Amino acid sequence: MTLRLAAACAKTNQSRPYWIETKALNAVTLYRETERAHAVRIAQSAGRYEKAPEKLIIDSVDKRGIFAILHEDSGIINNINMGNLSPSDRLRLYVRGADGLSPAALWLNEDGMPRSKTTWYKSFNRANARVRKAGIENLSCNPHMLRHSFALRWYSVARLVWERKWAPEPASRAKDFREQFGDAWSFVQTMLGHSNVETTKQIYLQPFNALNVRLLLDYGRLSLDPDVLLEILDHDPRVRLLSHAERGYEL
Known part of the structure; x- marks a missing residue:
């Protein structure tokens, strides 16, 4: 599947396409329907999303997926080009469904809150520790x-x-x-x-x-x-x- 990286998320500030294999997409779908859905339910029950500061709630997105109508907690409504939203901005995006608010971000922490880029480094560190514990030498990854x-x-x-x-x-x-x-x-x-x-x-x-x-x-x-x-x-x-x-x- 061909997707597109937003300009504000690319190192060169230039939007570009990228490609994902079907196997990877299937794994993402499984994550959304199992681990992610469970984390969202727990966070909704605890009221974490309603308490999240500086939320940007998506009201609608155009057919091309480019422009979105967002409103802030203060009630201010904006028409925003999605390609201009930085990674930190995207962590603030939420959608409102039948069960309440949920993050627009795909990857979530165990508490249901959006996962920042720096958190992935901790995941790799833990994986490297497990590899060392398994007795595999000279193998680590970031x-x-x-x-x-x-x-x-x-x-x-x-x-x-x-x-x-x-x-x-x-x-x-x-x-x-x-x-x-x-x-x-x-x-x-x-x-x-x-x-x-x-x-x-x-x-x-x-x-x-x-x-x-x-x-x-x-x-x-x-x-x-x-x-x-x-x-x-x-x-x-x-x-x-x-x-x-x-x-x-x-x-």
Whole structure:
């Protein structure tokens, strides 16, 4: 599913699309119908939402999901572009239903209140502690590491697809396609929302910078297959690949 990140929530203040797999969407739906719904009921019973300060209550949203009519506790009514609402503003959004107020935010704490970005760091710290307790060494994670892993994974996928798609084709045709639609670097740049592809290359995909040269020198070929890719990454100190035994564990 293609969704859009609001400009006020992006690092570059530029709205951009992003994509979610069906498996992830199904997991979100399950969360909404179980854990989240339970937390909302508890908070409503305790009157937490009615007591929340500086609430912005959504009266309606247009068909495009862009403009919303909000009213504040003071009674002031505003017509607001949703794309201009920052992450902190969004934590103040509520909707009123048959059972009373509930947060518009998807992710909630156990007490039913909207979950701020900083709280996720605590979740990762607790997960890292459980991993250490399980006896798994040299494995920890923070939220931004997921972005780097995402970049490495999708660059690998793009390269494999590119090689298999264009290996039988004349070099001139592959070159024309690359000039029109970009290469694997451009693909990951789009997925990450970078305005400059050099950021993608030098920071997020630095382990791949000399990939073509190493393939040529070490393997005498330009085609890329999964075994070659894993062997190259396994010798890069910035990349840690899970062993077969470790792949049974998930953070």
